[in-house]
Amino acid sequence: MADPTHLSLAQARDALKARTLSAKELTQAHLDAIAGAKRLNCFITETPDLALSAAAGSDARLARGEARPLEGLPLGIKDLYCSKGVRTTAASRILDGFIPTYESTVSAHLLSDGAVMLGKLNLDEFAMGSSNETSAFGPVISPWRRNGDDAGIVPGGSSGGSSAAVAARLCLGATATDTGGSIRQPAAFTGTVGIKPTYGRCSRWGIVAFASSLDQAGPIARTVRDAAILLRSMAGHDPKDATSVDAPVPDYEAAIGASVKGKRIGVPREYRLDGLSGEIAALWDQGVAWLKDAGAEIVEISLPHTRHALPAYYIIAPAEASSNLARYDGVRYGLREKGRDITEMYENTRARGFGAEVRRRVMIGTYVLSAGYYDAYYVRAQKIRSLIKRDFDLAFAAGVEAVLTPATPSPAFALGEKGSADPVEMYLNDVFTVTVNMAGLPGLALPAGLASNGLPLALQLIGRPFDEETLFALAAAIETAAPKLPAPEAWWSA
Amino acid sequence: MSVDTALVRRIAHLARIKVEDAEVEQLGAELNAILAFVEELNAVDVSGVEPMTSVLPMTMKLRADVVTDGGKAADILANAPEREDHFFIVPKVIE
Numbered sequence: 001m002a003d004p005t006h007l008s009l010a011q012a013r014d015a016l017k018a019r020t021l022s023a024k025e026l027t028q029a030h031l032d033a034i035a036g037a038k039r040l041n042c043f044i045t046e047t048p049d050l051a052l053s054a055a056a057g058s059d060a061r062l063a064r065g066e067a068r069p070l071e072g073l074p075l076g077i078k079d080l081y082c083s084k085g086v087r088t089t090a091a092s093r094i095l096d097g098f099i100p101t102y103e104s105t106v107s108a109h110l111l112s113d114g115a116v117m118l119g120k121l122n123l124d125e126f127a128m129g130s131s132n133e134t135s136a137f138g139p140v141i142s143p144w145r146r147n148g149d150d151a152g153i154v155p156g157g158s159s160g161g162s163s164a165a166v167a168a169r170l171c172l173g174a175t176a177t178d179t180g181g182s183i184r185q186p187a188a189f190t191g192t193v194g195i196k197p198t199y200g201r202c203s204r205w206g207i208v209a210f211a212s213s214l215d216q217a218g219p220i221a222r223t224v225r226d227a228a229i230l231l232r233s234m235a236g237h238d239p240k241d242a243t244s245v246d247a248p249v250p251d252y253e254a255a256i257g258a259s260v261k262g263k264r265i266g267v268p269r270e271y272r273l274d275g276l277s278g279e280i281a282a283l284w285d286q287g288v289a290w291l292k293d294a295g296a297e298i299v300e301i302s303l304p305h306t307r308h309a310l311p312a313y314y315i316i317a318p319a320e321a322s323s324n325l326a327r328y329d330g331v332r333y334g335l336r337e338k339g340r341d342i343t344e345m346y347e348n349t350r351a352r353g354f355g356a357e358v359r360r361r362v363m364i365g366t367y368v369l370s371a372g373y374y375d376a377y378y379v380r381a382q383k384i385r386s387l388i389k390r391d392f393d394l395a396f397a398a399g400v401e402a403v404l405t406p407a408t409p410s411p412a413f414a415l416g417e418k419g420s421a422d423p424v425e426m427y428l429n430d431v432f433t434v435t436v437n438m439a440g441l442p443g444l445a446l447p448a449g450l451a452s453n454g455l456p457l458a459l460q461l462i463g464r465p466f467d468e469e470t471l472f473a474l475a476a477a478i479e480t481a482a483p484k485l486p487a488p489e490a491w492w493s494a
Numbered sequence: 495m496s497v498d499t500a501l502v503r504r505i506a507h508l509a510r511i512k513v514e515d516a517e518v519e520q521l522g523a524e525l526n527a528i529l530a531f532v533e534e535l536n537a538v539d540v541s542g543v544e545p546m547t548s549v550l551p552m553t554m555k556l557r558a559d560v561v562t563d564g565g566k567a568a569d570i571l572a573n574a575p576e577r578e579d580h581f582f583i584v585p586k587v588i589e
Contacts, residue, residue, distance in 0.1 A: 101569040199549050213549060242555055311532040322509060329510070331582050333573035342585045343510070351512035359511055363521070364528050366509040367497070377532070382545035384538055389549065423524055424531045440549030465550055 004029045005169040006487065009073055009226035010253075012172055016062055016072045023058035023072025027051050027116050030074045034118060034170050036493040040141045042165040044079045045087050046119035054116045061114070070233055071114035076171040078162050079120035080127055081107045081217075082206040090208040091125045091135035094328045094353025096335040104206025105238045106217045107175065113233045118171050122161030125355045126325065127182055127210045130429040131418065132160025134357040139415055142190055143168035143488040147454035151414040156186030156429075162220045163190040167488060173221040173230050177207060179214045180313055181433030184445035187220050188407035188458030191447040191485040193227045193475070194220040198465045199440035200245035201231075203238030211320035212243075214313075214437040224446060224475040228252035231468065247466065255469040256476045261295030263474065266400035270306040271432060273409070280406045280457065283448055287404055287459040290481035291474065301400055303391040308384050309435040314427060315368050315381035316438075321358075322365025328353060360423060389439040396464050402474055403462040405432050407445040411455035436462055444471045448482045456485060497525045 004012060004026050015021040031048045051074065058072030082088050082100035089095050103111070111117065124134040131154035132140040142155040142164050155164035159176035163186035166174050176183040178196035187194030195218045202217040209215060219230035232253065237246040267288060272281070288298050330336035330349030337352050339345035354362065368377035395403070409431055419426030436443035442463040447456050459478065463471040497505070502522045506513040513521060567580045576583035 098573050101566075101572055200552070239555075239557070243552070245550075245552070246555075305538075308535060308538055311535050314528060314532055315535075326510075330575060331584055332570075334575070336575035339585065342587050344512075345585050346510040347507075347512035350510055354511065360521075360524055360528070362509050362511065363502075363505050364525060367501075367505050367525070370505070370508060379545050380535055380538075380540060381532075382547075383540040383543040384535060385546040385549075386543050387538070387540070389546065422527050424527055427531070438549075 005033050007172070008223045009172040009221055009229060010223070012073055013070070013229070017067060019062065023055040023062065023116065024052065026072060027055035027074050027118070030118055030171055037168055037170055039492045040143060040164055040168055041138050042122055042140055042161045042168070042170055043076070043119045044089055044091065044122050044137045044161070047086055047117060050086070051116050051118050058114055058116065068112070068114035069229070070110060072116060073114070073172050074116045074118050075110060076118050076121045076162060076165045076174040077107055078123055078159055078175050078177060080123060080177055080208045081175055082208070083107060083117070083120065086120065088120065088208070089137070090127070091123045091137055092353065092355065092358065093136045094335050094350070095333065096353070098333050100206070102206060105203035105240060106207065106234045109233050109236065110175070121165055121174055124158035124160065125358050126208065126321070127158035127177055127179060128321070128357050128361055129157040130181070130185055130426050131413070132157040133415065134355055136355055140164045141415070141492070142412060143492065144190060144412065144455055145491065153412045153455065154189065154415055156189035156412060158182040159186045159194070159220060163187055163192055163194070166190070166192045166220050166222055168492070169487065173219055173226055175217060175234070176220045177215060177217050178437065179210050179317060180437050181430035183218045183220060184433045184443055184460060185408055185429055187445045189412035189456065191456035192220050192222055193224050193444070193446045194218065195227050195231060195444040195468065195471065196436065196442065197231060197235060197468055198442045200243050201235045201442070201466065201468070203236070203241040203244045205238055205240040209324040211317040212324060213320060214317060224472060224479045225253060225256045227444070228256060228472045245466070250469055252468060252472050255472040258473040259295065260291065260474050260477045263296045263401050263470065264399050265291055265296045265298050265474070266301035266395050266403040267298055268301050268303045268306065268403060268405060270303050271405045273431070277410060279451055280409060283457050283459065284404070284406050287448055287478060290478050291404065293481065294477040296474070299400065301395045301403070303395065303435070305384065305387045305391050306435055309388050309438050310427065310431055312381040312384040312388070313430070313434045313438060314364070315377050316385065318361040318365035319369050319378050320365070322362045322369065325358070325362055357423070385438050388435055392439045392441060401464065402470050405460045405462065407432060407458035407460040411451040411453065411457055432460060441465060442468045442471055444475050446475050446479060447485050448478065450485065497522050497529065
């Protein structure tokens with residue numbers, strides 16, 4: 001068989017079942033691709049020995065006709081998911097030397113469905129970032145480049161290792177997490193498909209916490225079908241996460257190819273921001289046309305509190321982060337720096353362990369939760385969050401079944417190009433994605449074309465709570481209509 | 495609301511993060527940039543709006559009040575930077 005790293009996850013699954021390809025061959029091909037792609041810095045920890053032994057086990061099961069749903073399929077795991085017996089870093093120095101004695105629920109589901117873990121993928125430190133430049137293990141470089149330009153391009157963030165590795169054919173799919181756009185924005189930047197499911201669809205247990213009321217796990221893959229296959233395995237109730245929902249998980253793959261005739265799709269006028277680039281506006285119009293051609297009905301809707309979502313997010317998320325990250329104190333795990341007394345030990349440990357962006361957010365969060373400011377900032381932001389959710393509730397109550405928007409305000413940018421002078425410049429990347437987390441809704445980003453500079457552009461579909469199936473059906477319709485993106489040229493293996 | 499250097503130091507202490515003198519001014523400017531960004535929220539009419547407590551309507555699950563886990567002292571201590579027997583070691587707290 002030609003290079004099996006270029007198969008989709010579904011194609012690889014079928015080839016393994018047909019025994020035209022072995023799990024060992026498939027895994028080895030990916031390990032070779034990873035070994036040749038060090039320049040992209042996608043992985044923080046590679047686990048080739050574990051992968052090959054898992055692949056051998058998969059081949060034995062395949063031979064016995066006992067294949068599980070993801071038998072022998074090589075995946076990357078974002079290094080925010082705890083892996084039993086494998087160093088887990090959250091891309092932070094503060095977790096120095098941490099080796100979990102347990103496996104996160106979502107990655108445990110993937111492994112018990114037969115998936116092969118290739119290693120732990122790079123990310124922004126504690127998933128705080130939109131470019132993967134805040135990682136303590138160095139930035140990830142996107143496999144994509146601008147036309148006629150060698151400048152290193154960011155893969156988006158925080159799941160930048162996941163998006164770059166999937167786009168560069170280093171794994172068939174990857175886990176990711178999304179607090180304000182961290183699955184969808186990197187998927188958009190790399191021409192891949194990413195879905196953040198409804199809050200509560202996947203267990204958060206064993207995933208390093210950032211902002212617990214916003215965090216959700218989800219997959220990044222190269223096709224809509226592949227994302228559906230992975231989400232089915234990742235999702236499900238977990239008694240260890242009280243916010244995970246006790247509801248059956250549908251066969252999402254069955255939604256691929258379902259008719260979207262008559263589906264009412266909302267197009268929110270508030271997303272047509274002042275200064276929205278012509279290229280993005282045209283892409284959005286194109287997406288509307290594709291869905292119309294597929295038989296969907298397009299209606300203009302209003303989500304009037306949209307513009308307040310990002311500022312409110314930058315109160316709520318740091319507040320929750322400051323609380324969650326209080327656990328990193330140098331006592332129970334990770335880094336410890338000495339001090340004259342226990343307070344100084346805490347302060348020295350956290351000063352050395354946290355990077356600049358994490359420190360900034362912990363401090364903002366501490367401030368907005370402190371006595372005298374709590375009502376003015378935090379409570380007000382939570383009220384605005386109620387208004388943002390109500391906007392969506394009203395649109396859905398009026399019969400809208402999904403919402404179509406751009407995924408990002410621009411294509412990917414070069415390393416060092418954004419946010420160095422003003423942190424807010426980087427935050428604006430999430431302007432189209434963050435509302436979805438604030439309202440707890442499912443959101444899917446998928447490639448829809450190339451910008452004039454040669455980089456991928458993406459659309460976002462937003463769904464009703466627990467209606468991921470409609471998103472997969474609509475995304476599959478757009479995927480069929482949209483021009484197929486070429487694989488990025490493998491300049492990194494030179 | 496503007497964060498001055500005294501407030502930066504106070505926040506840093508509340509957050510238990512040591513800040514070098516040379517960093518205080520820059521950090522204050524960054525925090526002020528973020529606070530300026532969120533300031534527009536003051537103009538939103540939130541009268542009569544309940545603050546969100548749960549993004550989806552869900553009733554908190556209850557379970558029987560029984561021990562479901564435990565006996566893992568070695569696991570829990572496995573990653574401790576300093577430990578002795580089944581204890582975490584910290585600098586002396588009580589004089």
